[in-house]
Amino acid sequence: EAGVAQSPRYKIIEKRQSVAFWCNPISGHATLYWYQQILGQGPKLLIQFQNNGVVDDSQLPKDRFSAERLKGVDSTLKIQPAKLEDSAVYLCASSFLAGANTGELFFGEGSRLTVL
Amino acid sequence: AQSVTQLGSHVSVSEGALVLLRCNYSSSVPPYLFWYVQYPNQGLQLLLKYTSAATLVKGINGFEAEFKKSETSFHLTKPSAHMSDAAEYFCAVTITGGGNKLTFGTGTQLKVEL
Numbered sequence: 001e002a003g004v005a006q007s008p009r010y011k012i013i014e015k016r017q018s019v020a021f022w023c024n025p026i027s028g029h030a031t032l033y034w035y036q037q038i039l040g041q042g043p044k045l046l047i048q049f050q051n052n053g054v055v056d057d058s059q060l061p062k063d064r065f066s067a068e069r070l071k072g073v074d075s076t077l078k079i080q081p082a083k084l085e086d087s088a089v090y091l092c093a094s095s096f097l098a099g100a101n102t103g104e105l106f107f108g109e110g111s112r113l114t115v116l
Numbered sequence: 117a118q119s120v121t122q123l124g125s126h127v128s129v130s131e132g133a134l135v136l137l138r139c140n141y142s143s144s145v146p147p148y149l150f151w152y153v154q155y156p157n158q159g160l161q162l163l164l165k166y167t168s169a170a171t172l173v174k175g176i177n178g179f180e181a182e183f184k185k186s187e188t189s190f191h192l193t194k195p196s197a198h199m200s201d202a203a204e205y206f207c208a209v210t211i212t213g214g215g216n217k218l219t220f221g222t223g224t225q226l227k228v229e230l
Binding site: 003004031033040041042043044045048056091093095104105106107108109110 | 125157158159160161162165206208216217218219220221222223
């Protein structure tokens, strides 16, 4: 079974530039999550999708971050314009059923962003 | 809101020694608790979980954790460390109806020395 795919793995940009990250979840997983992991901190949930609808985006900085999951499968996270403090690893995860509370999220390898 | 606190950002043990990684939780309702492991340049992987069944939970790679309500703790242990256990370990919490929205601790980096 293929895992969660993310790209690019690494990205270096200047502040005020834009960047986009792509995620393809495990086939059949209805729920998709984007987490931000800043160095030395635990992952923080940015946004959760159930199929193509947003379940929770309360911690997404909406003035600069946006995310979509148009067909309920793959997803894109965009940052525009980027700030220095956005330097982090962006983790995508998926799970079969959000309501099951199994806690079993399957994570991709992450996209490491460096903002100079 | 629920949260977890991991005591010790870095833990170092000798190969063959006991591994103990500490996690304390805060939740106004019964929590579901999890340990995830992250190897270098890889995503997080579920190690074990407590979802209100048995309080002693066994996971992969010989790890186990015990849910202690009186101490609000969910410490991770392994009787004998192996070099391959070197990784970062995250404790996480959610609640019933939480929709798998996990709140993670800050992580503990485990180093295993010969």
